[in-house]
Amino acid sequence: MVQISHAVAAAIPATGVFAHPGGNVNKEIMRRQAHLDHPERRTVQSCKRDLIESGWVREQHQRREAKLHELRVAAGFAKPGDLARRDVGEVESEYGANAACTLDPEQTEGPYWVVGELVREDLLTGEKGAVTHLDINVVDTSTCKPVTDAYVEMWGSNATASGSLLGVYTGVQARGNGDGGPSSLVSNALRGLQTTSANGTATFITIIPGHYVGRTNHLHTIVHHGATLLPNKTISGGSISHVGQLYIEQNFLNQVEKTVPYNINTQQVTTNAEDFLFAMGSQGGDDPTLKISLIGDKIEDGLYATIDVGVNPKARQNPVPVNMWTSSGGKPYPNSPWTGYPDTCKYCGGFPPPKERDVAEKE
Template structure:
């Protein structure tokens, strides 16, 4: 009997599904499948026992509940003495089942990665939307300990599905107006508990993709005087998602409800479906700060990485004091019309393998 994920990947390859406007996800599906099949792959769930016994799960649960309460007090929705904690034993039992993903090379960096972004917690600039306080816990799955010396990079589209710092057909109206902005892009170091914290917005949808945030994990990078990083290695590239019913509620709020691009649901997004394979859950756990989405959100996710892994994602632009500038010889240049990464088709051998899986599925 063929492994489910292999058959699933083959079916997706056969459809030639679209990733961003003008491209498709065949390359990313193959990358994700290759890692799912790797015999040394470890997930966050595999570290459950170690993380529970070390007390880390308990500490993070208490910290997160305190942080949500702090946000609610600051927004006027709770009093300092109102904190009610969920049973820690229940949390330890459920750990690793939800909102925990392994950032294998499960997803593309996409055509809109801009390198050289600033180290900062607040990514909003002037962008509007469902304001989200996001805590990302990074775990070394090879040693089952928090990663305390990494930089987490985060970026996503705005509420109407437009990325800043880049210009491309299909990115908004295709004009150069977003080149001068670095909104919703930035990096944060992981602290002593392995946590990086951001303030961003729930990303809007755009043609061909469900709503998602991009992330890259940097190791051994040097902090520069201009508040950026240089050097080091990149272990993993990944994407975070939003539960579909909740996303539907977000889309009804302003300015999401002004977005006229075609919606792609989680179920119809091949990268989301591949991200759910292998026991991972790339969907963020989100709580309301107040009584409605407009009052703000608190989101968390635990991600597993292998710090020794070395990936080579390719940026399309570099952030400068003058805005986004092209990276010479980037394979994403000209996206989605003339770039080297446009219209990817798997090599013939891989297409043949995909066909054999489909024909031999039981």
């Protein structure tokens, strides 16, 4: 059984940081600590030599440079022939020093996961904010090869003012999620899935998520394997190897928060340094922060973000959604432990039930 570190154990009963307004991070802390202590845990860094020798690092660096240039050309900030490339040798020598990785889930799915979202690249659905073209590379840390034909799921909170609703998750209704009313149930904005290509890349168009009380700005992600694409552009079946969260570097995030509509969000800001889950996500050589480049001269011109995430496709995680997405909006998922969040749900406060806590510790 994995033992929680003294620092973590001391922080759990005293922490005032909530996973979501009114919630408790203890379950997420337990899962993250189990990940860090897992005897078979491997990182992207451990695959550095293989990824360089196979040419994958070089190819991905050049692809990302080309994509950023294409975005700049399309936005009118560069000319087609102006691409200036960075020395690949320098990139290869630095690779893996700052790369996200996981074997077990980095953190739990949280109370606002909605199953049945659409496979699509553009997640905006009318939402405004710092538009971000996001590339996620998925690497198999057991073989040191890119993971192909997996589905990466992504969701985050909004940044758009609608009355006082900022930092809100669509598809769910809960106290602390905006005004707690049913209006957010009818939208699936900022949610969706994308399949990984031959080089392991899943591509999204989303925004830098808005902030809400108790958490720093973050995106949620789940990696599915062996799922079947249905005619209605959703997936079915398969397994889940990874449940994690992605973050934004604090200095850059401070600049984002000065732009519209983020700057009219009056909720208390929690910085990365104040977010216990961010701190745990950054332990053990992991770096869950996105690498972000400006497309133009300022944030409002758009952003290009990248991150490499290591997974073990044979790992089996069992996150549970709170809702299902349907043609008429978000509907309750049967017997979800998140139902009633943050007041009456099974995972609302304290540690997970003893049986589940034992499972988390053994993982």
